[in-house]
Amino acid sequence: LVAYAPDGTQPQRVTGHIPWDVTDVDQSTDGLTVSAQINEDGSDGLHLFDGRTLQARPRPTLPPGNVQAARFHPARGELAFSLNSPQSPGQIFGLDLASGRTEPWTQPASAPGIDTSQFQPQRLIRWTSFDGRTISGWLAQPPARHRGPRPVLIDIHGGPEAQAQAGFLGRWQYIVQEMGVVHIRPNVRGSSGYGKTFLNLDNGRLREDSVKDIGALLDWIAKQPGLDASRVVVTGGSYGGYLSLASAVHFGDRLAGAIDIVGISHFVTFLESTESYRRDLRRVEYGDERDPAMRAFLDGISPLTNAHRIRKPLFVIQGRNDPRVPWTEAEQIVQRARSNGTPVWYLLAENEGHGFARKENADFLLQSVVMFLRQTMRLS
Numbered sequence: 001l002v003a004y005a006p007d008g009t010q011p012q013r014v015t016g017h018i019p020w021d022v023t024d025v026d027q028s029t030d031g032l033t034v035s036a037q038i039n040e041d042g043s044d045g046l047h048l049f050d051g052r053t054l055q056a057r058p059r060p061t062l063p064p065g066n067v068q069a070a071r072f073h074p075a076r077g078e079l080a081f082s083l084n085s086p087q088s089p090g091q092i093f094g095l096d097l098a099s100g101r102t103e104p105w106t107q108p109a110s111a112p113g114i115d116t117s118q119f120q121p122q123r124l125i126r127w128t129s130f131d132g133r134t135i136s137g138w139l140a141q142p143p144a145r146h147r148g149p150r151p152v153l154i155d156i157h158g159g160p161e162a163q164a165q166a167g168f169l170g171r172w173q174y175i176v177q178e179m180g181v182v183h184i185r186p187n188v189r190g191s192s193g194y195g196k197t198f199l200n201l202d203n204g205r206l207r208e209d210s211v212k213d214i215g216a217l218l219d220w221i222a223k224q225p226g227l228d229a230s231r232v233v234v235t236g237g238s239y240g241g242y243l244s245l246a247s248a249v250h251f252g253d254r255l256a257g258a259i260d261i262v263g264i265s266h267f268v269t270f271l272e273s274t275e276s277y278r279r280d281l282r283r284v285e286y287g288d289e290r291d292p293a294m295r296a297f298l299d300g301i302s303p304l305t306n307a308h309r310i311r312k313p314l315f316v317i318q319g320r321n322d323p324r325v326p327w328t329e330a331e332q333i334v335q336r337a338r339s340n341g342t343p344v345w346y347l348l349a350e351n352e353g354h355g356f357a358r359k360e361n362a363d364f365l366l367q368s369v370v371m372f373l374r375q376t377m378r379l380s
Helices: 172-177 204-222 239-250 267-273 276-286 292-301 328-339 359-376
Strands: 021-027 033-039 044-050 066-072 078-085 088-096 102-104 123-128 134-140 150-156 182-187 227-237 257-261 314-319 344-349
Touching: 021 066, 033 066, 044 066, 123 204, 134 172, 134 204, 150 204, 150 239, 172 182, 172 359, 182 204, 204 227, 204 239, 204 292, 227 239, 227 359, 239 257, 257 359, 267 276, 267 292, 267 328, 314 328, 314 359, 328 344, 344 359
Parallel strands: 150 182, 150 227, 227 257, 257 314, 314 344
Antiparallel strands: 021 033, 033 044, 066 078, 078 088, 088 102, 123 134, 134 182
């Protein structure tokens, strides 16, 4: 956060002492208080600053969660903020600036029979990758009634310039609560929120370094006494779908299965068939397939080229109307993997795009994933 004065004086860095990205800012009407949301390792915290001196004020004590928005009341000394937590996707609170007291303005609602207050906070975990770099992720632990070493679902975000953050898991909570599966969402290199260097560590010819981060996570899982390294499934959507397929290629002997949701199976065919309005932007990230040397590299690392190495059960999920990752990316990996004798489940939604938005389809998707996990993880 930087303060700029129109009179031409030197801009002043307000949050230079905080090594994280500022995601949002607001100022009280009287100018006396500034609020800033700061992304601290995948969870937005709230910071307050004196509007005149720009010095940090004591941080308010808030309920656990990820601050989504914060706005000052135009006439009262009150700050409203929404909080995303494992118990609620968006609960609104009021913070009295004078007393520092917070008060809930809304209460989380859920379907009858579901007590979201029992959902456990997610834990930030860290592991060391192949080059000594520290990678982090969020782990959701099942209730204690699920005994013994637990199976693991690694859920990789898309983007790749995005970030898995602590918060409400929605439908995935069923897999954690009822099936007793540990849910891990890693932020491999290339994720946002950790600076420009980290963001660019997977660009172009560095693509498979992010796959190695998943391999290092598998090493970490194998060392945890409460986790069952023989029952690990990797999943992800879009770019996360590519990483799921790539993990099935490189770590098939260490996985029980993989779930690819609207994922890239071959970078060249993807770049040639994705909508033209986004093609040049994707070339900056993945490489320009029109260059013969880069084309050969992209072909060599693509899961479709290496589909003969995918031997564990694979579930491919796709929307036919997807403008970002065309449905042909799913078709070709399904056909190639099946031709190699790999057990492949395939779900194609005729009325969906880049992900499943319709409730009836999302419900069907969840039940299908549950069935796949029960089979591959050997769950009763």
